[in-house]
Each structure stands twice: as structure tokens, then as C-alpha cells.
Amino acid sequence: MNIKVKYFASLREQIGRSGDYLQVSEPLTAMEVWKQATGREYFPDGLLIALNHEYISDDVLVNDGDEIAFFPPVTGG
Amino acid sequence: MRHIEILETVFDPCQIQKNYQQKSMQGKTGYGATASFIGTMRDFNEGDDVAVMELEHYPEMTEKQLNTIIDIAEDKWPVQNTLIVHRVGEILPGEPIMLVVVWSAHRAAAFDACRYLMEELKHRAPFWKKETLVQGDQRWVEKNTDGHE
Numbered sequence: 001m002n003i004k005v006k007y008f009a010s011l012r013e014q015i016g017r018s019g020d021y022l023q024v025s026e027p028l029t030a031m032e033v034w035k036q037a038t039g040r041e042y043f044p045d046g047l048l049i050a051l052n053h054e055y056i057s058d059d060v061l062v063n064d065g066d067e068i069a070f071f072p073p074v075t076g077g
Numbered sequence: 078m079r080h081i082e083i084l085e086t087v088f089d090p091c092q093i094q095k096n097y098q099q100k101s102m103q104g105k106t107g108y109g110a111t112a113s114f115i116g117t118m119r120d121f122n123e124g125d126d127v128a129v130m131e132l133e134h135y136p137e138m139t140e141k142q143l144n145t146i147i148d149i150a151e152d153k154w155p156v157q158n159t160l161i162v163h164r165v166g167e168i169l170p171g172e173p174i175m176l177v178v179v180w181s182a183h184r185a186a187a188f189d190a191c192r193y194l195m196e197e198l199k200h201r202a203p204f205w206k207k208e209t210l211v212q213g214d215q216r217w218v219e220k221n222t223d224g225h226e
Contacts, residue, residue, distance in 0.1 A: 006135070008133065008135055008203065008205060009133055009205035009207070009217060010205070010217040050135075050138055050203070053135075053137050053138035053141040053142070054141070055201075069135060069138065069203075071135070071203060071205070072205065072217070072219070073219065073220055074199075074200070074201065074202060074203050074204055074205065074221075075199075075204065075205050075206045075217075075218040075219070075220065075221050076132070076134070076163065076175070076198060076199060076202045076203075076204025076205075076206075076221075077116055077163075077174065077175050077195060077198050077199035077202075077204070077221060
């Protein structure tokens with residue numbers, strides 16, 4: 001199973017890359033994807049998560065072919 | 078009817094509104110109210126002078142989220158047409174950042190839907206601002222100001 005991971009804005013700078021590809025043998029929760037991709041145990045304050053461009057909570061399952069994104073609070077407008 | 082545009086270069090909001098209305102509302106006379114909001118870059122934030130701002134976004138998600146908030150606005154109010162334009166890239170003080178225009182039969186729906194769209198855009202659309210201060214420091218904007226301040 002392949003999962004595409006993206007990071008944006010200040011989080012991208014902190015992690016030092018704009019994304020990762022994860023190869024896993026079974027679906028993972030968003031929290032598990034975060035830990036495996038970044039090697040970090042905890043989320044930064046205010047972190048937002050999107051699965052296939054929709055907001056989700058950290059317990060949602062991520063499946064083969066999904067795109068998951070982690071980013072700080074949005075500041076458009 | 079709706080149109081969403083993300084632009085990498087400076088734009089003239091009045092001209093875009095005029096052109097879009099001429100094209101999309103041609104022959105239509107059922108709208109009696111047009112409400113618009115233009116967000117412009119300030120030269121100060123959090124007590125500091127800002128020289129330039131870099132606006133980053135997540136393109137595919139931006140489009141999806143903006144369509145979702147227009148869907149909700151159309152469910153809540155009798156909106157006939159919506160235009161949302163948002164800048165990305167390097168922006169200078171005085172340049173427009175966003176334009177929201179709503180056409181409706183009556184003013185209450187136009188005003189309310191326009192306000193709703195711009196507040197929801199600020200809460201949901203994946204844009205991020207990075208400021209360069211006049212003295213040279215760079216920082217990410219951590220939160221939007223309260224729209225009621």
C-alpha cells in the first residue's frame with residue numbers, strides 16, 4: 001500500500017521537506033501515518049490534517065492511494 | 078453559477094468583477110443586489126511594519142474547500158452567482174489579496190452570503206502567509222485576526 005504525505009508552510013520548513021511516500025502493509029490512522037512519516041511522537045499545537053483534500057481527525061484510517069496532508073492553522077483571506 | 082480563480086500576479090478587483098459580471102450575467106435581470114469584499118495587504122501586523130508577504134497554498138484542496146463553502150452558501154441563501162479570487166505568491170502592501178462577490182435578488186442575502194464566504198475562506202481554505210518585516214525578519218502568520226475587531 002502506498003500513501004502520499006504532504007507538509008505545508010511552517011511545518012514543511014520544520015520537517016525539512018514537502019512530503020513523503022509511505023509503503024505500508026495495512027491501513028494506518030492519520031496519527032500512525034504522522035509518526036511513521038515524520039518520526040515524531042506528537043502533533044504540533046493546532047495541527048490540521050486533510051485526507052484527499054477534506055479535513056479529518058487523527059483517528060481516521062488512511063488507505064492505499066490516499067493523499068494525506070499535515071499543516072498549521074490556515075491564514076488566508 | 079460560480080467562478081474561483083487563484084492568481085499569482087497582482088489583479089484589479091474592480092476590473093475582474095466587471096468583466097466576470099458582463100460575461101456571466103449577460104441578459105440576466107433578476108439580480109437586484111451585488112455585495113463584494115476586497116481584502117488588501119496592510120503594511121503592518123502585530124505591531125510591526127511589514128515589507129512583503131509570501132502566500133502559499135495547497136492548490137487541489139483550495140479549490141475543493143472553496144467549492145464546498147459556495148455549496149453551503151447556496152443552500153443557506155438564494156445566491157445567483159459567486160466569484161472568489163485569491164492571490165498567492167509574493168504580495169506587496171496595498172495589493173489586493175482576495176475578492177468575494179455575491180449576486181442575489183435582495184441585499185440581505187447578498188451581504189450575508191458574502192460575509193459568510195469570506196469568513197469561511199479564512200477558516201477553511203488552505204492558504205498560509207509568511208511576512209517579511211521592514212527590518213528583514215521573516216515569520217509565518219500564526220492566526221488570522223478576528224473579523225470583528
